[in-house]
Amino acid sequence: MTRIDLIDTTVRDGNQSNWGATGLDTGMMLQIAPVMERAGFHAIDFLASTHMGVAVRFKKEDPWERLRLMREACPTTPLQFLTTGMRFISWEVASEELMEFAFRLLVNNGIRRFAIMDPMNHVPAMLNMAGITRRAGGEQIVAALTFTLSPLHDDAHFAEAARKLTASGRFDRLYLKDPGGLVTPERAKTLVPALKAAIGDTPLEFHSHTTIGLAPFSYLEAASLGATTLHTAAKGAANGTAQPAQAAVIANLRDLGFGVDVDDEAIAQMDAYFAALTRAEGLPYGQPGEFDRAYFRHQMPGGMMGTMIRQLREIRREHLLPQVLDEVERVRAELGYPIMVTPFSQVVGTMALMNVMQGERYATIPDEVTRYVLGRFGKPAMPMDPEVEARIRDSKRARELEDEPHMASLDELRKRIGTGYSDEEFLLRAVMPADQVDAMVAAGPARRGYDARSRPVMHLLGELVKRKGLTSVKIEKPGLKLELNGGQG
Template identity: 50%
Template sequence: MTSLKLVDVTMRDGNQSLWGATGLDTAHMLQAAALTEACGFRAVDFTSSSHMAVAVRYFQNDPWERIRRMHAAMPGTPLQFITTGLRFIAWQQADPEFMRLVYRALQANGIGRFVLLDPMHEVPAVIEAAKLVKEEGSAETMCALTFTLSEVHTDKFYADFARAVAQSPDIDLFYIKDPSGLLSVDRVRTLAPAVKAAIGNRPLEIHAHTTIGQGMFSSLEAAKLGISAIHVGVGPGGDGSSLPEAGRMLANLEEAGHSVDLDPSALARLSTYWSRVAAAEGLPPGRPQNFDASFLRHQIAGGVMTTTARQLEELGLADRLGAVIEETEQVRAELGYPIMVTPFPQMVMSQALFNVIGTHRYAQVSDQVIRYCLGKFGKPTSPIDPAILAAIMDRPRARELENEPDFPALGDLKRQFGANMPDEEFLLRAVMPGEQVDAMLAARPSRTGYSPQAAPILSLLRQLAARPQARDIVVERAGFRLALHAGASA
């Protein structure tokens, strides 16, 4: 049995999978920093460009400040940034020199590890991103093998991709990323050895969601096969559609005879903190999930399924959900089996919805699907059905989008925003609405102090501030009653 490490995903993937990426702000994270550092994680899956946008848009938190302060508070644990190659916040592929500046700024502020994920598994895209990262700093680079089930995504497909990427000296390690929780124990037994044989002595990690109850089992099986680290969520940030819960994973690994390089007492303290935050902020904790075999067919993420069901109910078409799910499988096959990771689940299921409720299939097609067919998200892994491609492209909107301008060159953007603008502000303004960046700058510095115990009273004070007309307030709890009236108290 080998000595294993754990990677904590609570602040990024747990937050995203369970709480829509909007559950935690900078203060919540900073309060957890020392507790997290004490655990001894291999790394912390900390942020992405999408999470940086959420920090600005929903919290008016400066995402660069968040990275800097977290790195200063936990310098011994690498902060991980996940990126889909040459993209930053916007899904449009960016100028490589723009991305060079992104990678430079991220590393200057404290990012110590990059996950390089290309949904189409294009080798040149991953290698180019890794080269830019290494030229701008010393962070680790980890290549993602994003798992899905299709006729195309065989063990050989992943091994060939990993072997080709491993030719780059700029790639430090790999991980099997299973964002939909589709990876079974049987498949791990063939996939992990095939990938390990392809990558030589580079480490291989596993990131398996528990959406349909398989993530714990597939991760434990991978531990037997020489995996170097397992990704987990802590306390309420684990299980459900997140990753296996860290405390249970640690206990199961030790029961199986593995040595795990982690401080269990520190992990217990961190789990208690996140449990208190979840209770104070009304964040539903992840729960162990039952196996759902239908998910292996449609591969629809829980959030996308919920949104579509609500849309059908609002249209008075709730009885058509089964037809939409069935259509989703066909649309995905026709579009060349895109991996069901954002934005592709939303794209595929929306098209299935249009096909079911429209006058005929592909009568209505979203701009995102057209851009996908134009190759603006990269080359599809498997060819798009020729008849479907022709139907999508034979419309005026397709010709308009084909001629839409590319992402501006770095020099043009610098001239637009001013050569003297600080890089951090410039990078946000180049891809986000200006008014959102203005609001963030006006709100700086971000709130840093946080106590779960104080959250209820702070919530009450915020509600009172929003209702200045309230004149009579009563606060009651067991053995205590406080009545406040205009001009008097009792």
């Protein structure tokens, strides 16, 4: 019986894709962590630098504390860090010195597995990053080859990249990363065998999203064709624009005759926990997306789609989403078909959103779009539209960015930031605004647990505290009548 392993993506990719990376805090993760440890996952997709920044910015929580506590709760299940090129939290291109420093701190605080992705699938860059990671002490290093659709990206293109990556000896495994959920079962039938032929005995993983409902079907094809590990999430955080729900994938694999060696009771507990959490926190409960062929054109990945919908909803412009997605397709072609994954999905998506909101294309150009055109992220797979490229390159801001200094050395950063900080806090201050890190420090340690049943009561109390001059409260529901009276104040 062929065995299929699972990577759990609930707290990292599920949280990011369905809840904009802001749905979970440290206490919520720690509450379910012992169950996740018991489940029998090959690894837990736990962290990316984006999530570290979100923890500080939105939760006022120390991401290093979160990592250490999770490591203590999951001592035998490897925690994974996903890196997306030469950047760490900041959009600024980082030095090799800073990346190795950051990775060493990640290892020291509990990361055992690193997924190495380059947003352009640039093999030399991925090989270089693998070397940096190995020097920093990374235990398991996985090449994340990102799937996309363009005139260039056929099966032979991906197979050749996979061959070069695995032949180097720098990677322990390879996973096909499908951020847009675009690998159809038919494409899996040709692509997975091409990858298997190229990588030999190197284990192959498959990671996709249910954005247009294809991933559960493609997973079964991939497993039948030799993929040994699939990426799934707990119900609530699964589906939607995230990974398929693990319970359903397990049942379907077993029905096909595969062995899936997990603790079924733990899987059920995770599903129940995150389902209750979504209800208590008012978070969307992930459902498989309907098939929408437009995704094959704009290719917006799950995490960015969730973020864009949230941004449009916040400014009450959600009705503009179809127009923005049409503009995404156009901008991507003009910028040379970048792969729609971090940071390029943000580069293309932000530019498209601004074009639609302002009513004039390229009237305002974000610095990250200009840096992309200037080659700071590497050379696009295909030529850019010459008129768009010239418009951006010839701008005053482009000339200013051409001359901007690269990120300072660690010694220079220490002189600028000052002494007296731990290495972990120093790194946060090197790549984030000081006021955000100050607020995190002032907030103190994160809570260590979470109870979905008490959430409505805590929310009510929080709202009552905000009301000045309140002297009495009356709560009534069937079977309960509560009246509180206090003095003036």
